[in-house]
Amino acid sequence: MKHYDVVVVGGGHAGTEAAAAAARRGATVLLVTQRVDQIGAMSCNPSIGGVGKGHLVREVDALDGLMGIAADDATIHRRMLNRSKGLAVQGPRIQADRRIYRTSIQTQLRTYASLTIIQDEAVALETTGGSISGIRLESGSVVRTRAMVIAAGTFLGGRLFRGHERLDGGRIDERPSQRMSQQLRALDLPITRLKTGTPPRLDGRTIDWSRLERQASDADRWRMSFLPRAHLSLPQLSCAITRTDARGHDVIRAGLSDSPLFAGAIEGSGPRYCPSIEDKVHRFGDRDGHQIFLEPEGLDDHTIYPNGISTSLSRETQDQLIATIAGLERARITTYGYAVEYDHLDPRSLDHRLALHVLPGLFCAGQINGSTGYEEAAAQGLIAGLNAAGHALSLDGFICDRASGYMGVMIDDLVLQGVSEPYRMLTARAEYRLALRADNAETRLTGLGIAAGAVREQRRASFDRRQIMREQARAGENVDVDADVRREIDEDTRYAPYLERQAVEIARMRADRDIAVPAPDTLGGVPGLSTEMIERLRIARPTTLDEASRIRGITPAALSALWLHVRKKA
Amino acid sequence: MDTETIYALSSGAPPAAIAVMRISGPDAQAAAAALAGRLPPPRRAGVRTLRSGDSTALDRALVLVFPGPNSATGEDLVELHLHGGRAVVAAVAAALAVQPRVRRAMPGEFTRRALMNGRIDLDQAEGLADLLEAETEDQRRAALARSDGVVGKTLTGWMGALSDAAAMIEAVIDYDEEADVAADHADTWRAMINGTHSEMVALLAQPSVERLRDGMLVVLAGPPNAGKSSLFNALLGRDAAIVTPLAGTTRDVIEAQIVRGGIPYRLCDTAGLTDDTADVVEQIGVDRARALSDRADVILWLGDPQAAPPGAVRVAAKADVAVNGVADIVVSTRSIETIERLWGLLADKARELLSFTSDVAIAEAQRTVIKEVSDLLGAALRETDALISAEDLRIARRRLGSLVGEDPTEAMLDALFGRFCLGK
Numbered sequence: 001m002k003h004y005d006v007v008v009v010g011g012g013h014a015g016t017e018a019a020a021a022a023a024r025r026g027a028t029v030l031l032v033t034q035r036v037d038q039i040g041a042m043s044c045n046p047s048i049g050g051v052g053k054g055h056l057v058r059e060v061d062a063l064d065g066l067m068g069i070a071a072d073d074a075t076i077h078r079r080m081l082n083r084s085k086g087l088a089v090q091g092p093r094i095q096a097d098r099r100i101y102r103t104s105i106q107t108q109l110r111t112y113a114s115l116t117i118i119q120d121e122a123v124a125l126e127t128t129g130g131s132i133s134g135i136r137l138e139s140g141s142v143v144r145t146r147a148m149v150i151a152a153g154t155f156l157g158g159r160l161f162r163g164h165e166r167l168d169g170g171r172i173d174e175r176p177s178q179r180m181s182q183q184l185r186a187l188d189l190p191i192t193r194l195k196t197g198t199p200p201r202l203d204g205r206t207i208d209w210s211r212l213e214r215q216a217s218d219a220d221r222w223r224m225s226f227l228p229r230a231h232l233s234l235p236q237l238s239c240a241i242t243r244t245d246a247r248g249h250d251v252i253r254a255g256l257s258d259s260p261l262f263a264g265a266i267e268g269s270g271p272r273y274c275p276s277i278e279d280k281v282h283r284f285g286d287r288d289g290h291q292i293f294l295e296p297e298g299l300d301d302h303t304i305y306p307n308g309i310s311t312s313l314s315r316e317t318q319d320q321l322i323a324t325i326a327g328l329e330r331a332r333i334t335t336y337g338y339a340v341e342y343d344h345l346d347p348r349s350l351d352h353r354l355a356l357h358v359l360p361g362l363f364c365a366g367q368i369n370g371s372t373g374y375e376e377a378a379a380q381g382l383i384a385g386l387n388a389a390g391h392a393l394s395l396d397g398f399i400c401d402r403a404s405g406y407m408g409v410m411i412d413d414l415v416l417q418g419v420s421e422p423y424r425m426l427t428a429r430a431e432y433r434l435a436l437r438a439d440n441a442e443t444r445l446t447g448l449g450i451a452a453g454a455v456r457e458q459r460r461a462s463f464d465r466r467q468i469m470r471e472q473a474r475a476g477e478n479v480d481v482d483a484d485v486r487r488e489i490d491e492d493t494r495y496a497p498y499l500e501r502q503a504v505e506i507a508r509m510r511a512d513r514d515i516a517v518p519a520p521d522t523l524g525g526v527p528g529l530s531t532e533m534i535e536r537l538r539i540a541r542p543t544t545l546d547e548a549s550r551i552r553g554i555t556p557a558a559l560s561a562l563w564l565h566v567r568k569k570a
Numbered sequence: 571m572d573t574e575t576i577y578a579l580s581s582g583a584p585p586a587a588i589a590v591m592r593i594s595g596p597d598a599q600a601a602a603a604a605l606a607g608r609l610p611p612p613r614r615a616g617v618r619t620l621r622s623g624d625s626t627a628l629d630r631a632l633v634l635v636f637p638g639p640n641s642a643t644g645e646d647l648v649e650l651h652l653h654g655g656r657a658v659v660a661a662v663a664a665a666l667a668v669q670p671r672v673r674r675a676m677p678g679e680f681t682r683r684a685l686m687n688g689r690i691d692l693d694q695a696e697g698l699a700d701l702l703e704a705e706t707e708d709q710r711r712a713a714l715a716r717s718d719g720v721v722g723k724t725l726t727g728w729m730g731a732l733s734d735a736a737a738m739i740e741a742v743i744d745y746d747e748e749a750d751v752a753a754d755h756a757d758t759w760r761a762m763i764n765g766t767h768s769e770m771v772a773l774l775a776q777p778s779v780e781r782l783r784d785g786m787l788v789v790l791a792g793p794p795n796a797g798k799s800s801l802f803n804a805l806l807g808r809d810a811a812i813v814t815p816l817a818g819t820t821r822d823v824i825e826a827q828i829v830r831g832g833i834p835y836r837l838c839d840t841a842g843l844t845d846d847t848a849d850v851v852e853q854i855g856v857d858r859a860r861a862l863s864d865r866a867d868v869i870l871w872l873g874d875p876q877a878a879p880p881g882a883v884r885v886a887a888k889a890d891v892a893v894n895g896v897a898d899i900v901v902s903t904r905s906i907e908t909i910e911r912l913w914g915l916l917a918d919k920a921r922e923l924l925s926f927t928s929d930v931a932i933a934e935a936q937r938t939v940i941k942e943v944s945d946l947l948g949a950a951l952r953e954t955d956a957l958i959s960a961e962d963l964r965i966a967r968r969r970l971g972s973l974v975g976e977d978p979t980e981a982m983l984d985a986l987f988g989r990f991c992l993g994k
Contacts, residue, residue: 081746098955
């Protein structure tokens with residue numbers, strides 16, 4: 001019987017980062033996926049990064065992850081969002097050639113000697129004494145392991161909707177993981193449904209580009225990754241912008257009766273910030289049009305991704321809608337849009353390592369935790385992978401707090417507050433936004449990664465070199481300092497008074513983090529703690545006073561009572 | 571160890587004979603010295619004149635310094651034993667609040683620091699937990715429920731407006747490229763913040779709940795022997811429904827609360843004090859009389875009408891003796907009729923004041939927060955970098971959120987996605 005320190009289920013953005021991160025930390029890793037050729041696939045939009053999301057990509061990169069490098073390898077269009085604003089909210093985003101992106105991820109994974117990849121399906125978890133001990137695969141074999149990361153994306157109980165069509169699947173033409181879903185439900189975990197959607201894809205040769213406003217790639221060739229690499233730059237393509245209009249909205253309203261969303265067939269909540277076009281038309285009826293970004297999917301691929309019209313309306317309605325849009329009148333749909341509804345776990349059943357409270361050794365990352373987006377998935381995968389390796393090899397946990405990175409903000413939000421819609425990273429969620437910049441992710445995180453043994457030699461050497469540059473830049477010696485490092489130090493100076501004010505808040509948060517609070521089940525009868533407060537604590541399971549302080553509805557008085565209780569026990 | 575220094579009244583609420591203001595934290599001695607000058611040696615009481623930033627004398631107080639760690643909180647601790655009047659306590663608190671790295675303590679914070687530094691017996695302290703619940707959450711709810719929920723509605727309304735404004739800034743930041751959003755929202759959010767800011771400033775200019783509850787402040791002022799004390803006693807005649815002489819303030823200002831015709835008044839007699847006194851104690855009395863006059867709703871000026879402070883009601887007292895110069899009203903302490911006429915005049919003034927006051931009245935604790943929020947909004951408006959404005963606004967909404975019990979991030983996100991059609 002085979003044994004691996006860590007088994008990762010899923011080969012998407014979360015799964016690949018988890019597998020690589022666990023391997024970097026010294027674990028032997030098995031990655032199980034239904035389709036080896038689809039490892040690293042971008043199943044929705046062909047872009048990586050953005051405001052908040054770009055911050056996550058840089059953080060994943062700072063911890064020696066895959067995503068930043070793959071994005072650089074595959075870039076066919078660059079755009080630095082918020083270029084006119086402070087660096088704290090500048091969001092790097094690229095359009096990627098899908099095929100090259102996938103190839104880069106697969107190539108990077110092959111550099112990890114302790115990582116094995118197999119095409120199979122995980123069908124059953126095996127436990128011993130209440131902990132993970134192995135996994136059974138569809139092929140019949142059983143693999144022994146102490147730690148497992150589930151990064152199944154939308155594949156757990158995945159169901160696709162389009163008009164009256166219903167298909168079981170995680171992506172179009174790919175089957176779902178029903179048995180894993182059933183087994184997780186059998187564990188009595190809090191599982192509910194969420195939905196997301198994708199737009200129809202168009203054949204770019206049938207679009208009238210001459211009538212559309214073009215958006216060129218940025219002139220300066222900035223990169224996602226902090227790692228200096230010999231790097232072949234691809235030709236850069238333009239995107240284009242068009243809009244829906246009143247005629248299209250009429251088509252949508254007429255087609256709503258066939259909509260699984262409006263007919264009530266979908267029970268899961270969708271995200272408010274990535275709504276379907278039918279949602280937009282329904283909720284913002286007074287608007288005369290909605291923007292559509294036409295994004296190329298690759299250099300040798302004619303497919304165009306019309307960003308902004310995610311839909312699960314029927315094929316006929318989709319055809320009619322496209323025909324009303326400027327420049328798309330003759331455009332041919334190559335794949336119709338659809339909605340996907342999937343199982344997700346209430347992330348409050350996880351701790352900050354993304355480990356399940358009730359089943360030691362089981363970690364979850366990505367959409368299964370209620371998030372949406374490649375970058376959110378990748379960041380969680382990385383943290384789950386580092387901690388799964390930590391669990392298997394008896395190393396320290398790796399936790400990024402809210403003051404260290406967006407990944408910390410996201411995980412803290414997920415595991416303490418839970419989700420009511422798919423969670424997307426927004427800079428507005430970060431209270432220490434001025435300190436958490438995409439450009440200083442290396443300074444914030446690479447040192448932590450090195451200390452945790454999560455960073456490989458090349459990255460470490462590059463970091464050490466750039467740390468010396470930072471020292472020089474702070475001392476005003478800018479001769480041999482990289483331009484981006486110089487800019488980083490300049491920006492630190494510019495916002496110094498605000499960063500100092502935030503430093504006081506951060507110090508207070510971290511002091512409270514050192515105070516452990518007992519399991520909520522033991523809190524009955526503690527003076528000053530009401531039943532309501534205990535119930536709120538029970539759901540979110542904070543382990544420190546700092547975490548408890550962020551749970552919605554927990555009063556300052558309840559915190560004081562909790563604190564007193566802890567002191568008394570000590 | 572905490573880096574911030576906190577202060578709070580540790581004795582019961584004023585009025586009381588003595589009020590003990592405690593200051594704890596690394597800057598406690600510096601803050602106390604800023605008010606009292608040179609501090610007495612540790613654990614030795616010293617009498618000091620406390621002065622505010624503009625050198626106005628606030629009180630002559632006993633000052634005690636307890637250096638950490640051997641203090642009640644385990645930190646540097648200073649006690650100021652004040653004369654217990656509300657005015658003195660409020661003035662000293664205001665003078666402390668403007669010291670660097672010093673802020674008003676949150677409920678239970680002294681206890682928490684004492685416990686953290688191992689200075690208080692845990693068994694005793696545990697009993698405090700229930701008290702804290704009552705002090706904070708219930709107090710917040712009670713404060714919100716006052717004025718038939720008008721205060722709550724106002725605060726919630728501000729929170730909503732600021733969430734909308736924050737949503738606009740955040741939309742511009744997080745959805746940079748969406749033309750529908752990028753359509754310049756700068757003027758809109760500035761206008762929204764400005765609107766709320768103006769409302770806050772207007773409300774802060776109005777009397778607080780305490781003022782309304784304690785009464786319209788009527789100060790009797792004028793030179794010695796002008797008949798202030800006689801008039802004071804006459805005003806408190808048998809017809810007064812309730813008379814509450816306040817202890818602890820009798821040395822230089824005599825204070826009384828009285829309810830007449832359903833309207834509360836706070837009468838203060840500034841006694842017979844002269845400007846050119848060499849006596850230190852008396853000089854403080856003069857300064858306090860001035861400070862009191864500055865805050866008065868009505869000044870009854872007895873003396874040379876030409877020397878009357880602007881806006882004062884010029885009273886020709888001792889009408890039974892002689893009437894000199896121009897006066898607004900002529901009063902004789904021997905004539906109940908003239909006293910009634912003066913009361914009538916005061917009642918008119920009170921009604922004017924109360925009708926000017928909107929139905930929103932805020933408590934001092936709320937006022938402190940609203941002042942802070944208002945200042946942050948002012949800073950956000952002056953700033954040209956949207957990122958900094960957003961940061962000021964974030965802190966402002968968090969402070970206001972603590973009053974209304976709302977999660978500022980969620981409120982903003984609700985506004986963000988409710989208002990804008992965002993996302994591709």
